[in-house]
Amino acid sequence: MHYVSPTTTDEAVRILSSAPGACRIVAGGTDLLVQMRSGMPEADTLLDIKRIGGLREIARDDGGWRIGAAVSGAELGEHAELVGEWPGVVEAVNLIGSTQIQGRATMAGNLCNASPAADSVPALVAANAVVRVVGPEGVRDVPVLDIPAGPGKTTLKRGEFVSSIYLPAKTGQSGDAYLRFIPRTEMDIAVVGCAVWLAFDAAGTCTEARVALGAVGPKVILAEEAARALVGTRIDEPALDALVAACSAAARPIADKRGTVAFRTHVAGVLARRAALIAKNRAGGAA
């Protein structure tokens, strides 16, 4: 097995598309190393992206934020300005693992690992984040929603990797929130996750909404019906009831050792209501 750590995206793309055998990208390694130890097919080449220029930066870009693919959860959590604008995204990333895991785990790794239960993904979808993918054919920007293809699978092509994730500029009165349900208080995997992003006009009416669900389908679900239930309302009780019903309807969970279908379906609605209230509160002013 070879370990390489290129310093430019071009070099990385070249290695990715030409290295013989299986080449795997390692960012924080908190998924990859665990998988390698538990007997997954061994990689022939490990390509570490942490030394690639710019990949560990959080930078202003067109009013929003460009977050390098190798930025750790801890670095996101310590970025006060970012936390102020996208508290829901950062809290989702910061839920991953423990202090030790936070020192290494990345948002891009969470996304590209393609677990249906990945915590940051619903928050990124609700935030309408865009992924920058580099590859042999150049650069393309892809909505987060389109990256996961199913459990453990992404739509990335051979030779491609994620170089950054873009969070759009925060609009006036808007706010986001992410909640997950786990049976314990930490070190667990989401049984259901729900992210809500809301924007309001000056009168306190919701003008735009995005609701995303995790762990209740083979990949993250953008619950458009749920969002429609909120737009045009002041997030009052009837709107919240409609949101709950729409989220439970949108959830397509399986029953497994982590939860029954009935449980996941119900809790998807419960979390949506709670997350919506937090997002509303964070949007501020929108009473």
Add this chain to the structure above:
Amino acid sequence: MALDSKTEARKFKIVGTRPLRPDGIDKVTGRARFGADMSAPGMLVGLILRSPHPHARIRSIDTTRAESMEGVHAVVTRADFPAFVEDEALADVLDNCMAGEKALYDGHAVAAVAATSGAVARAALKLIEVEYELLAHVTDVDEAMRPDAPALHEDRADETVPAGMSDNVMARHEFGHGDIDAGFAKADRVLERGYRTEATHQGYIEPHACLATFGSDGQADLWCCTQGHYMVRNTCAAILGMEQGRLRVTASEIGGGFGGKTTVFLEPVALMLSKKAGRPVKMVMGRAEVFRATGPTASSSIDVRIGMAKDGRITAGFAELRYQGGAYPGSPVDMGSMSAFAPYDLEHVKTVGWDVVTNRPKQAAYRAPGAPMAAFAVESAIDELARELGLDPLEVRLKNAAREGTRASYGPTFPAIGLEATLRKAKDHPHWSAPLGPNQGRGVACGFWFNFGGDTCVSLNITPDGTVTVSEGNPDIGGSRASMSMMAAEELGIPYEKVRTIIADTGALGQNDVTDGSRVTFAVGLATIEAARAAKREMCKRAARIWEIEEDAVVWEDGAARPAGPNAGKHPPMSLAEIAAVATNTGGPIAGHCEVNAEGAGVSFATHMVDTEVDPETGAVKILRYTVFQDAGKAVHPAYVEGQFQGGAVQGIGWALNEEYIYGEDGRLQNAGFLDYRIPVASDLPMIDTVILEIPNPGHPYGVRGVGETSIVPPLAAVANAVSHAAGVRLTHLPISPPRLLAAIGAK
């Protein structure tokens, strides 16, 4: 206190203080050597091939391809072991370590290899060809009892089992006295309810590991992580057909056991691999192997009937307990049946227990084996009855509490015991009267454990410079080296720092029972005190010789030999160090030792109190506050006693809320890892408060009772009672995982 009490009323100097544990620095710096930390020149790596099927006849095993692989030095199957092991229980242990005719559960060992590296060994495992004939399986206890259930064994039931039952029923146990029908007739209210608990694992952090070296001269050495290396020696010797004296076993430091390391899994296999390969063989389990193929505890299905008078007096108690203990007989249903009603003074009581086999790994002891499930059922029923009759649950328990002189439900008559004291302490504690908020509930429950004494050896040696070494034969799980040093120092009248206690290997001492039954502080403590007394007698003798007076004219006081009285003459006291310095000239080295089958282990009782908060929308449960009240007899090192109280409570909380073995329709274990087998993490818990009571055990010189196991008995029921009050619905199936609780709330 009874007149035949061995306990002296005395003022302790060291016992009851909290010195640093001697193994602490080693453990936090990583210097301590655990099972996997030993290696030997030329060592091979041993790995096990496990059955992926829950139940299958092994038609054939072809090892030729694996054996011819470069780097493979030995392949072992059942054919390598003696065909016949006389003792039936040991024959089962062998069959569990290496399957014979059938693979009986997912994870059952069917072959093993020893190779020059882990990678070679892994590749070799893939070359072993096993031909299986798949058989129908059963993993649920009630299903296994149906007459048409797939049978694991034929004709193995003992004579207590009535004809016509499923072949999976191995034994029936019955305990009690009085006439329960007459008792129920006197009740104002009779409650009948069924309860279920799922199998849980001890969850020790350290996986099983060992290093075996089998010499060509037929002598063998084994280093392993175990709760009892003498047991390992005797079991392996029987299984391998060798003399016990030819096998020397050394116990490593141990990263938790909780009963799960009171048997063997890898050791006989490692020895056999080493014998065949002619090289040392090291084996270390992975976590998934620990879950699939070591010994979790039994799952249970229990029916309880309790009659209560309006004033809270229990008029009769009955329980029928069904425990599956995995693929072999020996579930702890007998202990469950004995302990179910043990805290209560009942005129009419009866329990019936059924020992059932299923296609699951052979259960091993888990802290008070069998008792927590039984207590969950009985203490839940008592709580429900108390509620219905509008009575205080602590008062109801006080009204029925077993006391000195009570005839226990399982036979004996109790000497001085501490149940009543724990209940009174609980009632007076601020926790009991603290206000509760919405969706919050408080639960209480009592628990009992027998405790054990058993075979014990201690050698106490005085060095020439006056320090003291104590050799004992029980792996130190909960700080026992510190406790032994404290008791030796107390008895000898020297500072704690002057004593060092070690765990000797099987060649150094006589037979020692396993570190189980909460026996070590009691039994090894008793032997340590006796060994110290023997050394003191010898030192008095030496002083008498120097002073040229009679032996009985010398006494030992405050760490020195002194003339017994004015008639003995005016001699300045001789300290232990002074006597040790001249020992060569007064008769040679000085030591004391004690070999005993320690009797008089006092039973122990506890009352637990817990506050929980339920999220009615998600079924999540939060433990808000938890207090343990338990009788320790005498707390030698109170910090370790508190640790045992807290540890038992936490394991019980896990059992009550989230831990469970989950089997799929295919009979395979679904959650063989700590991600989906959920033991509580630190942030799930409040600090567990403890209240130590000291009602001396008349069977121990200092009054010590075992404390390690009782603490896991009440929490299942205490938590279930608290959650039931918080949620407004009675929970009868553990664990109360969020999906289960939410469904119960929904069905209200």
